[in-house]
Amino acid sequence: PSQTNCFQALNIGTKIVKGQIELVSEFPILKIGDKVSPSAAVLLTKLGIKPFEYGMEVREVFQDGSVFAAAVLDISDSVL
Numbered sequence: 001p002s003q004t005n006c007f008q009a010l011n012i013g014t015k016i017v018k019g020q021i022e023l024v025s026e027f028p029i030l031k032i033g034d035k036v037s038p039s040a041a042v043l044l045t046k047l048g049i050k051p052f053e054y055g056m057e058v059r060e061v062f063q064d065g066s067v068f069a070a071a072v073l074d075i076s077d078s079v080l
Contacts, residue, residue, distance in 0.1 A: 004016075007021070007043065010027075013025055
C-alpha cells in the first residue's frame with residue numbers, strides 16, 4: 001500500500017483491498033511513439049514490464065535459385 005504514489009503520479013485510480021493495491025479501471029500508460037516519463041518508467045519496472053522492440057535482420061537473399069549476401073541490398077539511389 002505504500003507504493004500507491006506511483007499510481008497517483010500517473011492519475012491511475014487505485015484502492016487498497018486486503019492489504020494489496022487494486023486498480024479500479026483500465027488505463028493506457030503509453031501509446032506507440034510516446035516518450036516514457038520517469039513516473040511511468042518506475043511503475044513499469046515495479047510491474048515487471050520491460051520495453052522491447054521486434055525487428056528482422058536480413059542475412060542472405062534468395063533470388064532465382066541464387067543466394068546473395070545481404071550487402072547486395074545496400075545500394076544507393078544513384079545506382080538505381
